[in-house]
Amino acid sequence: MLALLLLALLQSVLILQLNRNRLRKKEDISLLQARLRMIEDKLRDRTEKWRVASETHELASRRHEQTTALLNETKEYLNSIIHSMPSMLIGVTPSGYVTHWNRAAEKATGRREAEVLGHRVDEAYPQLPHVLDWINHAIEQGTPLTHENLRMPVDPQGDVHHYDITVFPLVFSNNSGAVIRIDDVSLRVRLESMMIQSEKMLSLGGLAAGMAHEINNPLAAIVQSVQNIQRRLDPENPHNIELATPLQIDLQKVRQYLVQRDILRFLQGIQEAGSRAAGIVSNMLEFSRGSSRIEPAVDLHTVLRHAMDFFLNSLKMSQPEQAQGLRLELVPAPQLPPVPCNSSEIQQVIVNLLKNSSDASLGLSEDRRVIRLRTRRLQNMVRIQIEDHGLGMSEEVRRHIFDPFYTTKDVGQGTGLGLSISYFIITERHQGQIEVKSHPGKGTLFNIDLPLRRNEELGG
Numbered sequence: 001m002l003a004l005l006l007l008a009l010l011q012s013v014l015i016l017q018l019n020r021n022r023l024r025k026k027e028d029i030s031l032l033q034a035r036l037r038m039i040e041d042k043l044r045d046r047t048e049k050w051r052v053a054s055e056t057h058e059l060a061s062r063r064h065e066q067t068t069a070l071l072n073e074t075k076e077y078l079n080s081i082i083h084s085m086p087s088m089l090i091g092v093t094p095s096g097y098v099t100h101w102n103r104a105a106e107k108a109t110g111r112r113e114a115e116v117l118g119h120r121v122d123e124a125y126p127q128l129p130h131v132l133d134w135i136n137h138a139i140e141q142g143t144p145l146t147h148e149n150l151r152m153p154v155d156p157q158g159d160v161h162h163y164d165i166t167v168f169p170l171v172f173s174n175n176s177g178a179v180i181r182i183d184d185v186s187l188r189v190r191l192e193s194m195m196i197q198s199e200k201m202l203s204l205g206g207l208a209a210g211m212a213h214e215i216n217n218p219l220a221a222i223v224q225s226v227q228n229i230q231r232r233l234d235p236e237n238p239h240n241i242e243l244a245t246p247l248q249i250d251l252q253k254v255r256q257y258l259v260q261r262d263i264l265r266f267l268q269g270i271q272e273a274g275s276r277a278a279g280i281v282s283n284m285l286e287f288s289r290g291s292s293r294i295e296p297a298v299d300l301h302t303v304l305r306h307a308m309d310f311f312l313n314s315l316k317m318s319q320p321e322q323a324q325g326l327r328l329e330l331v332p333a334p335q336l337p338p339v340p341c342n343s344s345e346i347q348q349v350i351v352n353l354l355k356n357s358s359d360a361s362l363g364l365s366e367d368r369r370v371i372r373l374r375t376r377r378l379q380n381m382v383r384i385q386i387e388d389h390g391l392g393m394s395e396e397v398r399r400h401i402f403d404p405f406y407t408t409k410d411v412g413q414g415t416g417l418g419l420s421i422s423y424f425i426i427t428e429r430h431q432g433q434i435e436v437k438s439h440p441g442k443g444t445l446f447n448i449d450l451p452l453r454r455n456e457e458l459g460g
């Protein structure tokens, strides 16, 4: 019985225990479930956050890509602006090392950007010897530095161009540097000097008209008188014979004497020079009236040969010692087309230039006393070159030679009008160009370009 009781007690204790265990398990499970839910919540939260973060990142990286593309585009755009500028643009560091070199700089210097990047600008562009000082100065002062109308040689033949140069200082994010801008202003300088020249010539026109009128009368008297003398010395002229016979003068013998003493040649010379002077005077009158006849087409070589003959003959007569040993040579271009021009005006120009060249080679050794004329066909022009190996001229003289009344010759030797009239004939009358290159002590070269096509305005 006791055993049964014990068994029943044990059974109830076990049942109790089991119930308690079941209860505890239930609690555990619900606790676990709560934790699971919490973890799920956290996971969802994290996933959401991660999604948001990843979207933000994607957006940022897309934006970054867009910004980079935009930056590249802007860089290319700026580069194309820099390269398409007609000015030379050179970017440099404060110590003068090249960082940018645009197409215009490549064209002007013949050096590619890749060749000069990282090199010093005065080595890359040796025609700019003081550029490092200019860069320092501009950066120190913080203001642009400008040099106008700088003359610089562009090739070994000595062609000179004029440039405007500005150095702009740059300051950017704790860095500095400079941009050098170089503009070739040769054309502007030439146009300015041509305008000044034609203004001077206009005022000269009035003066020329007055002078021409004054000179015309005595000149006509000289030419007529010489013609009369020639006629009255003619041994065949019946009136001369009629007057000489009673005086027992043998006109044939007189003629022989005049020939032997070169007197007839001198008279011929006076007559030719007088007619030439009359031609010049009438040209001057035409200038002042603003008209002259342009012949449709002229053989330029004939005009040049006439001018050379006339010059040499008149020099032999007036200054035989200067004519001694002087050589004039013509190197004609083959098949030169006829040129529309006023042949007597062009002859006048050539004679003026020959006279100057001959003066400049006076007293020099024989090999330097040669004046060479050449012709060349250019695209729409014909070029006449007159070259001497005389004394040449300094830059200062060269700048003034086309000015009316500018002369370096002694009083009575030169009027200073030869080149200004020549300039007027070529540029105004023929719409051509005349330019000069000269090396002191070596010689001088004049280039005259005459247009081939006859223009409506040609001849004013």
Ligand SMILES: Nc1ncnc2c1ncn2[C@@H]1O[C@H](COP(=O)(O)OP(=O)(O)OP(=O)(O)O)[C@@H](O)[C@H]1O
Pocket (backbone or CB within 6 Å): 352, 356, 357, 360, 388, 390, 391, 392, 393, 397, 401, 406, 407, 408, 409, 413, 414, 415, 416, 417, 418, 419, 420, 444
């Ligand atoms: N071939 C040359 N070589 C050196 N100097 C020259 C030459 N041609 C011209 N010149 C210089 O230019 C100056 C002006 O020349 P331009 O012919 O106008 O006047 P000029 O010869 O002095 O006088 P003009 O011709 O009126 O008698 C000359 O005085 C001379 O100094």
Ligand SMILES: [Mg+2]
Pocket (backbone or CB within 6 Å): 352, 355, 356, 414, 417, 418, 419
């Ligand atoms: Mg002269």
